[in-house]
Every structure is written in C-alpha cells, then in structure tokens.
Amino acid sequence: MILKRLSAYIQKQQHVDEATVLKQFHLKQNGLAPMIEILIRSGHVQKTVSSRGDRLTAQVFYSWQENQVIPMTTLL
Numbered sequence: 001m002i003l004k005r006l007s008a009y010i011q012k013q014q015h016v017d018e019a020t021v022l023k024q025f026h027l028k029q030n031g032l033a034p035m036i037e038i039l040i041r042s043g044h045v046q047k048t049v050s051s052r053g054d055r056l057t058a059q060v061f062y063s064w065q066e067n068q069v070i071p072m073t074t075l076l
Contacts, residue, residue: 007039011064018060036062043068050076 002025009024010016022032039045039062046069048061 003035003038006035007042007044010039010045010062013064015061015063018062021062040071040073043071047073048076049073 006021006025009021013020018029018032021027022029025032036045036047040047044065046063046065048063050059050061052059
C-alpha cells in the first residue's frame with residue numbers, strides 16, 4: 001500500500017528530492033531505501049545523486065519516467 005502511495009507521489013511531483021519524500025511519508029532513509037529500489041526496478045522511477053563538492057553532503061532526487069526505462073542511478 002505504501003509503495004502505491006510512494007509511486008503516486010513521485011509521479012505527481014515528477015521530480016522530488018529525498019528529504020521531501022522522507023518528510024512526506026515520515027520515514028528514515030533506511031526505511032525508504034528498499035521501497036525505492038523496488039520502484040527503480042519497475043523502470044518508472046530514476047534516482048539521481050548530486051555530489052555537490054567535497055564539503056556538502058550529496059543530494060538525492062527521484063524522478064518519474066512515463067515510459068519504462070532501464071533501471072539506473074545517475075551520479076552527478
């Protein structure tokens with residue numbers, strides 16, 4: 001049930017950062033990770049990690065793909 005809600009939320013937002021998803025669903029990162037992996041394997045959710053240099057922590061974004069794509073994580 002939460003997978004459907006999570007998928008629908010990402011689809012509605014089209015592009016959302018991980019901090020917003022965690023806050024919206026009242027989750028911790030280790031609780032979100034397995035669910036996101038399932039959605040990435042479905043081919044509709046893509047994960048992007050932006051390193052932002054040496055001093056800042058990486059930002060993680062999730063985006064919705066209408067057409068199924070090869071499951072991947074993009075590193076910037």
